Amino acid sequence: MHKIFGQKESANYFDRQGAYIIPINDGRIAVAKTPKGYFLLGGGIDPDESYEACIKRECLEEIGYDVRIDKMICTAEAYANHPTIGYFHPIQTYYLGELLEKQRDALENDHQLVWLDFEYAVENMHSKMQSWAIEMAIENLK
Numbered sequence: 001m002h003k004i005f006g007q008k009e010s011a012n013y014f015d016r017q018g019a020y021i022i023p024i025n026d027g028r029i030a031v032a033k034t035p036k037g038y039f040l041l042g043g044g045i046d047p048d049e050s051y052e053a054c055i056k057r058e059c060l061e062e063i064g065y066d067v068r069i070d071k072m073i074c075t076a077e078a079y080a081n082h083p084t085i086g087y088f089h090p091i092q093t094y095y096l097g098e099l100l101e102k103q104r105d106a107l108e109n110d111h112q113l114v115w116l117d118f119e120y121a122v123e124n125m126h127s128k129m130q131s132w133a134i135e136m137a138i139e140n141l142k
Contacts, residue, residue, distance in 0.1 A: 001136055005129050006079035013079065013089035018044050019051035020130070021059065021067055021097040022137040028115040029134060030099055032062050035110055037126035040094070040133065041067075051093050059099075063113040066100040074136040076129040094133040096140065 020042030023030040031038045043058040045051065052069050059067045075093045082088040099113075106113075116124070118138055125131040 001074040003074070003076045003129075003132055004078070005076065005132075008079045009081075009087070011087040013087040014085055015089045015091060016044050018042060018090055018092045019054040019058075020092060020094050020133070021055045021069060022073070022094055022134060023067065023097055023099045024137065024141065025098070025115070028117055029121045029137075030113060030115055031121060031125070032111040033114045034112075038114070038116065038121065038124055039126055040130045051095070055095065055097075060103060061107045062111040063099075064102050064104045064106040065113070066103050067097050068100055069095050069097040071096055073140045074133055076132060078127075078129050090129070092129055092133070094130075094137070096137055 020040040022040060030041060032041055041059050041062060042055045045054040055069055056067060059065050072093060072095050077089060077091040080088050122131045122134050
């Protein structure tokens with residue numbers, strides 16, 4: 001399943017591929033809490049990096065955990081005018097998976113691992129794309 005958020009304008013967009021994991025345990029989802037809000041674990045893909053390698057690297061940086069990636073569940077993209085980036089086109093791929101063992105302290109001190117109930121997560125994610133991805137993860141588990 002794929003969904004597009006926003007309207008594409010006649011502008012030059014900065015495209016950014018990203019990959020994210022949705023770890024679910026006992027009806028709750030692991031996310032990163034930052035000063036800007038709640039985000040799925042993952043981030044932008046570096047050159048020549050696979051989606052899976054991106055997720056593993058980002059999870060180690062953000063929360064210090066190793067992860068097991070299961071299956072891809074959906075993709076989404078958005079067209080937005082970002083306050084610092086300008087015309088921004090994030091293209092995100094979402095996977096189900098689980099957190100494994102903590103490997104080290106997080107490198108990103110402003111990221112805190114929290115477990116949120118499904119409904120709270122859907123209603124409170126910073127990004128509508130990521131809220132939708134959580135809904136797709138929940139549907140996938142049914």
